[in-house]
Amino acid sequence: MRNVIFFPIFLLGSVRAVDYYGVSVGELSGSGTEGEVFLVNSTHLQILDFKSENSNLPPVPFVLISSTGQKSVPKIYKYEYSPNGEWLKKLVSLGEDHKTYTRLVVKMTGSAAQWKQFAVVDSNGSILSSVNLDKKPPQPFCCFEREADMGLFGEYGIISDPIEVLDSKTLKVPRFSYKASQTPDGYFFAGTGSEIETKSGKKLAVIGKDTVDNICPMLQDISDRDMIIRLAENQTIYDIEWLSVFCVKYSHDFGHLDLGLVDNEEQVPPYMPEMRSAEPTKSVQKSC
Numbered sequence: 022m023r024n025v026i027f028f029p030i031f032l033l034g035s036v037r038a039v040d041y042y043g044v045s046v047g048e049l050s051g052s053g054t055e056g057e058v059f060l061v062n063s064t065h066l067q068i069l070d071f072k073s074e075n076s077n078l079p080p081v082p083f084v085l086i087s088s089t090g091q092k093s094v095p096k097i098y099k100y101e102y103s104p105n106g107e108w109l110k111k112l113v114s115l116g117e118d119h120k121t122y123t124r125l126v127v128k129m130t131g132s133a134a135q136w137k138q139f140a141v142v143d144s145n146g147s148i149l150s151s152v153n154l155d156k157k158p159p160q161p162f163c164c165f166e167r168e169a170d171m172g173l174f175g176e177y178g179i180i181s182d183p184i185e186v187l188d189s190k191t192l193k194v195p196r197f198s199y200k201a202s203q204t205p206d207g208y209f210f211a212g213t214g215s216e217i218e219t220k221s222g223k224k225l226a227v228i229g230k231d232t233v234d235n236i237c238p239m240l241q242d243i244s245d246r247d248m249i250i251r252l253a254e255n256q257t258i259y260d261i262e263w264l265s266v267f268c269v270k271y272s273h274d275f276g277h278l279d280l281g282l283v284d285n286e287e288q289v290p291p292y293m294p295e296m297r298s299a300e301p302t303k304s305v306q307k308s309c
């Protein structure tokens with residue numbers, strides 16, 4: 022059994038976990054370029070605060086370089102913020118966006134393992150700045166326990182296999198069972214502190230059933246189902262201490278598991294919003 026809970030270390034960390042971007046591979050600097058590059062997972066990078074003063078840039082001013090000197094131009098997306106949520110917009114050309122600080126997501130050709138360097142180039146192909154891709158990319162974390170049936174456990178037949186972390190905000194609860202029809206209400210609930218009560222946690226969305234701003238209770242029996250759940254706004258796996266199946270009506274914990282990761286020990290892919298062709302529309306508030 023592995024113990025992954027070291028909260029005192031987390032509390033000493035200076036970076037707010039909500040600002041988790043992945044594994045940093047370095048800063049782009051020189052020739053008027055700026056930005057910090059992170060590995061998101063084995064196929065994607067992201068660049069925070071990218072900017073270039075160079076006006077002689079090709080439509081996609083980036084190139085991946087292998088150890089044998091082979092080159093490939095990646096696909097790029099712009100990280101967009103809108104009142105209805107964040108999203109990734111595919112860019113055919115960076116255009117004028119190089120002039121202001123822009124957050125970009127880069128889809129590498131193939132996977133990170135094939136490439137030695139990521140570089141910013143001008144339209145003549147000259148390298149303006151580069152970083153080495155020599156770090157291990159983040160990957161999902163499996164699992165908080167090793168043996169089957171060692172996930173959630175509690176009243177009303179609550180049981181699951183060990184919980185996996187798919188990305189910094191997304192958990193998988195495999196083979197989840199819960200006799201929800203016998204309870205007033207029940208939610209996946211995550212938070213911090215020694216007391217599990219209404220104020221110490223937040224309701225989580227079940228992907229496929231809820232949206233982050235419209236979370237309904239589980240009221241029907243669930244048997245052996247894989248559940249994918251999304252942490253609430255401002256929560257990541259690095260700043261929660263427990264996951265519970267919780268009755269909001271009576272502020273009652275049906276069963277919980279202590280869990281959490283330390284971000285410099287176990288780096289999972291950062292949560293990424295959807296790739297879309299247009300801004301998300303306002304989600305309609307449905308009644309449960």
Ligand SMILES: *[C@@H]1O[C@H](CO)[C@@H](O)[C@H](O)[C@H]1NC(C)=O
Pocket residue numbers: 077143145147
């Ligand atoms: C790019 O190439 C052109 C033609 O070869 C040359 O005139 C120009 O000076 C080059 N620009 C840079 C920034 O190297």
Ligand SMILES: *[C@@H]1O[C@H](CO)[C@@H](O)[C@H](O)[C@H]1NC(C)=O
Pocket residue numbers: 254255
């Ligand atoms: C999330 O954090 C931001 C900045 O600290 C704060 O303004 C916002 O109200 C928080 N949102 C929620 C839902 O707690």
Ligand SMILES: *[C@@H]1O[C@H](CO)[C@@H](O)[C@H](O)[C@H]1NC(C)=O
Pocket residue numbers: 061062063064065290293
């Ligand atoms: C890496 O992250 C991107 C963005 O979320 C996603 O589209 C892609 O499928 C991920 N790659 C892998 C190997 O999981």
